[in-house]
Amino acid sequence: MEYRDNMEQLAEALKDMGMASDEETIWKFRRYMERILEWNEKVNLTSITAEDEFVTKHYMDSVSICAYSQIKDAQSVIDVGTGAGFPGIPLAILFPKKRFLLLDSLNKRIRIIEELSWEIGLENVEFRHGRAEDLGRDKNCREKFDLCVSRAVANLTVLSELCLPFVKVGGWFAAYKSGSVEIELEESLRAIGILGGRPEEIKRPDMKGFELDHRIVFIEKTRKTPEKYPRKAGTPAKEPLK
Numbered sequence: 670m671e672y673r674d675n676m677e678q679l680a681e682a683l684k685d686m687g688m689a690s691d692e693e694t695i696w697k698f699r700r701y702m703e704r705i706l707e708w709n710e711k712v713n714l715t716s717i718t719a720e721d722e723f724v725t726k727h728y729m730d731s732v733s734i735c736a737y738s739q740i741k742d743a744q745s746v747i748d749v750g751t752g753a754g755f756p757g758i759p760l761a762i763l764f765p766k767k768r769f770l771l772l773d774s775l776n777k778r779i780r781i782i783e784e785l786s787w788e789i790g791l792e793n794v795e796f797r798h799g800r801a802e803d804l805g806r807d808k809n810c811r812e813k814f815d816l817c818v819s820r821a822v823a824n825l826t827v828l829s830e831l832c833l834p835f836v837k838v839g840g841w842f843a844a845y846k847s848g849s850v851e852i853e854l855e856e857s858l859r860a861i862g863i864l865g866g867r868p869e870e871i872k873r874p875d876m877k878g879f880e881l882d883h884r885i886v887f888i889e890k891t892r893k894t895p896e897k898y899p900r901k902a903g904t905p906a907k908e909p910l911k
């Protein structure tokens with residue numbers, strides 16, 4: 670029964686953020702969790718195996734951005750390093766009219782979540798296997814998205830080089846972070862500037878009934894990213910911009 674309660678709590682938290690969630694929406698969340706946990710016994714998708722923790726750490730954390738205008742106003746969203754689909758899949762479930770691209774460098778993971786998204790009937794999501802450094806230079810993806818989201822992929826300096834090239838001028842990059850976020854932001858200010866970004870603010874989402882020590886760093890794209898970025902695959906992490 671605890672598992673059902675979690676889904677009810679999720680629906681309540683969504684309601685608090687002004688997000689209506691009907692039975693079909695909640696079914697999609699439940700079914701996706703069940704299928705990820707089934708697959709997780711064969712392929713490493715997530716270290717979280719308990720359902721209550723899954724709802725808190727994957728679902729509540731992913732949807733915590735819904736309180737902010739950056740997601741509400743976006744039509745196109747890319748999730749860089751989506752892994753088992755976070756935050757991309759929960760957001761795609763909640764916003765069926767927005768277009769999502771989920772990217773990951775691990776083909777096995779991306780193929781599994783593609784199949785699961787088909788199983789739960791998501792029609793607004795595309796999946797790409799590849800490195801952000803390569804796709805960020807592809808003319809069909811570069812500066813084509815209103816919003817880029819990313820969680821648990823790299824530190825903010827490296828992540829900015831992976832993510833900001835995807836964002837249209839006037840759009841946003843939202844980095845899901847925890848820990849010493851202010852220090853991390855301070856250390857990445859120069860890189861963000863070089864890449865055409867301007868940090869707006871660090872938000873601490875208030876998820877009623879859930880203890881989340883997570884923040885979202887919102888960075889606005891104010892200028893085009895210079896042609897030379899992102900550098901070739903691996904270089905952003907090996908030689909972070911200083």
Ligand code: SAM
Pocket residue numbers: 749750751752753754755756772773774775778799800801802819820821822831
């Ligand atoms: N975002 C998910 C989450 O929060 O649960 C997954 C986080 S997992 C720790 C990091 C993911 O980023 C992995 O699935 C990895 O394959 C992917 N990744 C790392 N570097 C990448 C890159 N340069 N381009 C695309 N994906 C990358």
